Amino acid sequence: MSTPNYTLIGAVSTRAARPVWMLEELGVPYEHLGVKPHSDDVVRHYPRGKVPVLLVEGEPITDSTAILSYLADAHDQFTARAGTxxxxxxxxxxxxxxxxxxxxxxxxxxxxxxxxxxxxxxxxxxxxxxxxxxxxxxxxxxxxxxxxxxxxxxxxxxxxxxxxxxxxxxxxxxxxxxxxxxxxxxxxxxxxxxxxxxxx
Incomplete structure (x- = not known):
C-alpha cells in the first residue's frame, strides 16, 4: 500500500513537534507548513485555529495525540497491538x-x-x-x-x-x-x- 499524501500544519515550537517527530521516525514523505496557531492555513481546516493539523489526502485530523495514534496504527509502528x-x-x-x-x-x-x-x-x-x-x-x-x-x-x-x-x-x-x-x-x-x- 502506498503512503498517503501527508501535510502537517503547525510550527515545531508548538505541539506540532510531536507529529513532526513521529513522521520523521516513520521516515515517510510529508509536507510541513510551519505556521503559528490561528494562521489562515490552520483556520481553513480547524476553525478554532489550534495546531497541529495533519491533512491525510486533504482530510484533516486535529489534536497531536490523535494524530500520533492515527499514524502509529496506519503504519503499524511505535505502538502495541490494540487489545493487549x-x-x-x-x-x-x-x-x-x-x-x-x-x-x-x-x-x-x-x-x-x-x-x-x-x-x-x-x-x-x-x-x-x-x-x-x-x-x-x-x-x-x-x-x-x-x-x-x-x-x-x-x-x-x-x-x-x-x-x-x-x-x-x-x-x-x-x-x-x-x-x-x-x-x-x-x-x-x-x-x-x-x-x-x-x-x-
Missing amino acids: LARARQDMLLQCALDEFDSVLWTSARHSFILPEDKRVPQVKDSLRWEFERNQASMARRMGDGPYLTGENFSIADIVLGHCLLWAKAAKFEITEPALVEYFDRISERPAYKATMAKR
Missing part, C-alpha cells in the same frame, strides 16, 4: 504524561501569555511547579528499567513525554528526577528528534 496488555500499559503512560505533564505546562502557558492579561493569575505558577515536581517522582516510579516508557520499544508515549520534557525546559520547569534527566538525554539522541529540532 502491552497496549493498555502504553495508553496508561501516555494518558499519565498528558494528565500530569502536558496539562500542568499548558496551564502555566495560559497564565503566562495566552489568556487575556486580566484573566491571568501569575501566582498559580508556584503551585504548578510544585505539582510538576511531584508528578515527576510518580512517573519515575512507573517507568521501569527499560530505555523507554514501556520497556525496550520506543512508542508514541515516548514522543508525548519527551516533548513535555522539552517544553518544561523551555518554560523553566526544572526536571528534578535523575531518571527523567537520563531518559530525556537518551531520547533526544534519536535522529528523528534531531531532525525535528532542526525545523525549529
